[in-house]
């Protein structure tokens with residue numbers, strides 16, 4: 723299973739996060755490494771969302787907890803029928 727898209731792989735391999743707006747190297751905003759910011763243009767992004775062009779793209783790859791629970795429940799119901 724591949725949880726990371728290409729941009730994320732590159733970031734983890736090189737340790738560099740590139741700004742989606744201007745292409746400069748982004749820095750972590752806090753010591754918990756949760757948020758990235760671009761010193762050049764001020765663009766900010768959640769480290770979790772880095773490499774995703776939109777919220778929709780992120781959500782498509784990471785289903786919400788609710789969706790996962792619904793899926794688990796569907797699976798259980800399926801098994802009860804046997």
Ligand SMILES: [Zn+2]
Nearest residue numbers: 741744760763
């Ligand atoms: Zn930038």
